[in-house]
Amino acid sequence: MKKLVAIICAAVITLMLSCACAERDLPEGSYKEKGKGTVYIATENGASSRRKAPLICPEDDRETIGLSAWDFDGNALSFIYVDGMLLESMRLENTYASLTLQGVQLADGFHTIEVVQYTNDDPSGEMITYRQMEYQVGENTPYIGNKNTRKLHEASCSSVEDMKDRNKVGFATKEEALEDGYETCQRCNP
Numbered sequence: 001m002k003k004l005v006a007i008i009c010a011a012v013i014t015l016m017l018s019c020a021c022a023e024r025d026l027p028e029g030s031y032k033e034k035g036k037g038t039v040y041i042a043t044e045n046g047a048s049s050r051r052k053a054p055l056i057c058p059e060d061d062r063e064t065i066g067l068s069a070w071d072f073d074g075n076a077l078s079f080i081y082v083d084g085m086l087l088e089s090m091r092l093e094n095t096y097a098s099l100t101l102q103g104v105q106l107a108d109g110f111h112t113i114e115v116v117q118y119t120n121d122d123p124s125g126e127m128i129t130y131r132q133m134e135y136q137v138g139e140n141t142p143y144i145g146n147k148n149t150r151k152l153h154e155a156s157c158s159s160v161e162d163m164k165d166r167n168k169v170g171f172a173t174k175e176e177a178l179e180d181g182y183e184t185c186q187r188c189n190p
Ligand SMILES: [Zn+2]
Pocket: 152, 153, 154, 157, 158, 159, 160, 185, 186, 187, 188, 189
């Protein structure tokens, strides 16, 4: 009987924990870009744009990235979310700020940053500004393969710049890529 109670307790606690984890500050949804102003994030490896998710190669358990804003409405608070969780809120206008990322925010893979302004600075209210960008956490690898074309490039090849981040796959060695069936690029000849 005691064992059964323990199992039920464990199940309830697990359920509560999983609910807490799944909860986002910014509800999941397909929000459209709106409002005025420009914002982007920058890491040591570049800046975000419509197609680019700059890379972070964590050397520490905390990493600082830059956030630049132009022409934002400084009368409204800007709420900054990482993967749907509120990181901080600040007044952005023509502003350069820094954001500190840590924990799950530095897990390998793609992450989303959303900058949102609301009517009366009330996050339960209507959005007046919405911007979304991405960053990527991973290793800085010397070779980059294109998942679509199956071509392998030097990381510095001009073809890599034109490549969508989602099509990129990093390799530490050329041999690894060739074993995976990648063919070398004619331009950079890795
Ligand atoms: Zn190339």
